[in-house]
Amino acid sequence: MTDRPHLAVIGAGPAGLAATLAAAGHGSRVTLIDSAAEAGGQFYRQPATELHARRPQALHHQWQTWERLRDGLHNHVKAGSVQHLTEHHIWFVERLPRGFAVHALLGPEQQDPATVHADAVLLATGGYEQVLPFPGWTLPGVLTAGGAQAMLKGTLTVPGRRAVVAGTGPLLLPVATGLAAAGVEIVALVESADPRTLLRQSRTLAAHPGKLGEGVLYTGQLLRRRTRTLYHHTVVEAHGTDRVEAVTVAALDAEGRVRPGTERRIPCDTLAVSHGMLAHTDLAESLGCRLDGTHVHVDEEQRTDVPGVWAAGEATGIGGSGLALAEGHIAGNSAAARLADTEPDPGEWAAAAKSRTKLRQFATALDRVYRPPAHWTEQVTDDTVVCRCEEVTAGAVREAVGALGAGDLRTVKLLTRAGMGWCQGRVCGPAVAGLAGCALTASRRPFARPVPLGVLARAGEESAQ
Amino acid sequence: MTSPLDLADAHPGPAFTVTLDGRRIEALPGQTVAAALWTAGVASWRSTRGEGRPRGIFCGIGVCFDCLVTVNGRPNQRACLVPVAPDDVIRTQEGTGHDD
Numbered sequence: 001m002t003d004r005p006h007l008a009v010i011g012a013g014p015a016g017l018a019a020t021l022a023a024a025g026h027g028s029r030v031t032l033i034d035s036a037a038e039a040g041g042q043f044y045r046q047p048a049t050e051l052h053a054r055r056p057q058a059l060h061h062q063w064q065t066w067e068r069l070r071d072g073l074h075n076h077v078k079a080g081s082v083q084h085l086t087e088h089h090i091w092f093v094e095r096l097p098r099g100f101a102v103h104a105l106l107g108p109e110q111q112d113p114a115t116v117h118a119d120a121v122l123l124a125t126g127g128y129e130q131v132l133p134f135p136g137w138t139l140p141g142v143l144t145a146g147g148a149q150a151m152l153k154g155t156l157t158v159p160g161r162r163a164v165v166a167g168t169g170p171l172l173l174p175v176a177t178g179l180a181a182a183g184v185e186i187v188a189l190v191e192s193a194d195p196r197t198l199l200r201q202s203r204t205l206a207a208h209p210g211k212l213g214e215g216v217l218y219t220g221q222l223l224r225r226r227t228r229t230l231y232h233h234t235v236v237e238a239h240g241t242d243r244v245e246a247v248t249v250a251a252l253d254a255e256g257r258v259r260p261g262t263e264r265r266i267p268c269d270t271l272a273v274s275h276g277m278l279a280h281t282d283l284a285e286s287l288g289c290r291l292d293g294t295h296v297h298v299d300e301e302q303r304t305d306v307p308g309v310w311a312a313g314e315a316t317g318i319g320g321s322g323l324a325l326a327e328g329h330i331a332g333n334s335a336a337a338r339l340a341d342t343e344p345d346p347g348e349w350a351a352a353a354k355s356r357t358k359l360r361q362f363a364t365a366l367d368r369v370y371r372p373p374a375h376w377t378e379q380v381t382d383d384t385v386v387c388r389c390e391e392v393t394a395g396a397v398r399e400a401v402g403a404l405g406a407g408d409l410r411t412v413k414l415l416t417r418a419g420m421g422w423c424q425g426r427v428c429g430p431a432v433a434g435l436a437g438c439a440l441t442a443s444r445r446p447f448a449r450p451v452p453l454g455v456l457a458r459a460g461e462e463s464a465q
Numbered sequence: 466m467t468s469p470l471d472l473a474d475a476h477p478g479p480a481f482t483v484t485l486d487g488r489r490i491e492a493l494p495g496q497t498v499a500a501a502l503w504t505a506g507v508a509s510w511r512s513t514r515g516e517g518r519p520r521g522i523f524c525g526i527g528v529c530f531d532c533l534v535t536v537n538g539r540p541n542q543r544a545c546l547v548p549v550a551p552d553d554v555i556r557t558q559e560g561t562g563h564d565d
Contacts, residue, residue, distance in 0.1 A: 035527070042526060047473055048548075050495030055474035108547045128528045140509035140521040147525025151545070155500035156469040159508075159522065182469040242519050243508050388523070388531055391515040422530030427523075 004029040005339035008102050008118035010090055010283065013041020014321040015313025015328035016124030017069040022332025023122070024081045028339055031116055032073070032082055033102060035089045039073055040066070041126055042146065043321045045153040059153045059178065061214065062321070088114060091447045092459075093121055093283050100308065103459055105451065113455045120308040120339055121287075122331055123296065124324075125280040127314035131167070132275045132376050133394070133431045135384050136238030136247075145175040145274035158184050160270035164247050166190035166235045167274040169370045170320070173218035175272055180225055187268050189222065189229045190249050192256075192373050204365035211322075211362060234373050235273065236263065244271050256374030275372045277318040278430070282448035284311060291442050292317075300353075301344060302331035310335050319363035326356040377434050386435065387428040389421020397435045408438050419443070422450070481551040485510070492549045499525075499532055499544035502555070510534045510544060514560040535562050 007023050009016045012034035024030045032039070038046045044066045047053040057063040076082035088104035102116040129144045136142065143159060145167065151157050162185045165176040176186045198205075205211070222229060232252045239246045251262035279295040289304040289311070290297040295318070296311040298304055304311050312331040313324035329352040337344035346353065373379075380386070382395030400406040400415040409425070409432055412418055418432050419425030424445050425432075433440040470477075480491040485507060492501035499522050502510055509519035511533050523531040525545050532544040537554050540562025549555075 048495035053473035053475040157500040183467040
């Protein structure tokens with residue numbers, strides 16, 4: 001068995017699971033590597049086993065799809081065709097003369113190393129949320145909408161009792177309905193998108209009745225709970241001293257500016273906020289894969305431009321779980337065929353390819369609807385912390401840009417330390433780019449997460465042998 | 466009022482005790498440190514290096530490093546990732562966590 005070609009799939013969310021099942025089904029030996037204790041990724045994040053949840057489906061939709069993925073993985077693991085490595089936090093994928101070495105840190109502690117060798121790698125690294133700053137966004141009780149959802153799905157806990165869900169994007173509705181079902185009072189849903197833009201995209205969106213149905217379902221649930229929903233509004237400030245106590249929201253004008261005089265204060269103990277998603281591209285970048293803007297470039301077979309490296313799901317462009325499943329399926333099929341030295345037959349994944357085309361169109365249409373307010377930077381006061389790790393204010397960033405002439409993220413970082421902290425600019429990158437008036441570019445981090453120096457030294461010795 | 470445990474019909478094992486800054490709080494098997502602190506009504510467990518401002522959960526998935534906490538003497542643990550264990554000694558992390 002061990003002489004069969006070996007594919008390492010990185011990430012056990014929808015894309016990674018679909019890829020694993022496709023590749024293993026076509027005779028590849030697959031090692032599925034993921035940082036969580038259980039498969040599912042963020043979308044299908046499961047409650048910890050010890051919580052013994054008998055009805056986890058109450059926290060999810062598309063549960064049948066999850067059951068199919070979960071059971072498929074289970075059967076392949078039992079048959080020995082797939083090895084599932086949990087709690088492996090990958091910090092680097094190394095290109096070797098033949099194949100690849102996937103370097104990971106074990107467990108939640110992330111002190112001890114593990115290395116997996118493979119003939120090819122498939123990056124299904126997913127994405128994370130973008131949140132743009134506003135006064136008060138560093139107060140405890142202000143968190144990402146996806147973070148609130150992850151804590152609910154994974155640990156069955158909620159951040160507070162009275163929440164405002166705000167920002168923009170298709171994630172806000174499921175987060176609001178999920179929190180409401182778990183007993184949180186949603187005092188307002190604040191979406192910056194203009195419903196008129198939604199109408200302009202209605203032809204493309206209407207081509208996806210299933211997707212629209214999800215939205216209608218969530219909206220219906222919120223209506224039944226009489227949740228106040230404010231479209232074309234934005235949060236301008238979160239108030240409190242040691243915890244958020246209220247938010248001020250305001251209406252937007254046609255240009256995306258706050259309309260003076262429309263501000264109103266809403267008491268709450270939680271603000272769950274999201275301004276869209278960003279792709280995890282660190283591993284692809286350090287492998288030398290070509291990026292298109294902030295996501296990994298792939299061809300029709302989901303191959304990157306580095307031989308032996310495939311990518312699928314949010315890493316190749318934000319599009320949701322359905323698109324991730326289609327891309328993963330195609331990538332897994334292609335990788336299995338090419339690892340067996342055969343030419344893949346695209347006819348085998350015709351349905352997935354069709355679905356991929358339609359869902360990419362849908363994602364593009366959503367992207368035109370769900371945008372942060374065009375002039376969001378005007379609401380960011382000089383004393384607002386922008387880089388949460390290094391506590392760099394908007395004033396400091398503006399000084400670096402205005403007085404010192406910084407025109408890109410790297411120069412702002414060198415002058416202010418914004419982006420130099422623990423999160424390595426993942427959180428503040430979009431904000432600094434907005435304030436500096438430059439594009440958000442890939443940051444070329446050498447490693448995908450902090451690595452103990454001892455581990456780094458030993459990894460170097462091993463590779464030199 | 467519905468609780469998330471009711472919603473998912475969860476039946477965790479018996480609660481155990483941990484301490485936060487010496488105060489005893491209850492935690493459930495399967496919870497992370499962050500989940501146990503949220504359940505105890507605690508929203509912040511770190512003060513920043515520069516301004517000494519309180520921080521707690523922000524991204525909830527291990528990306529942002531805002532929820533750093535000291536567990537059993539080890540600083541800079543991400544509360545959203547680390548499982549809570551019986552008798553854990555959890556301390557609010559001041560600054561880098563290395564100045565105690």
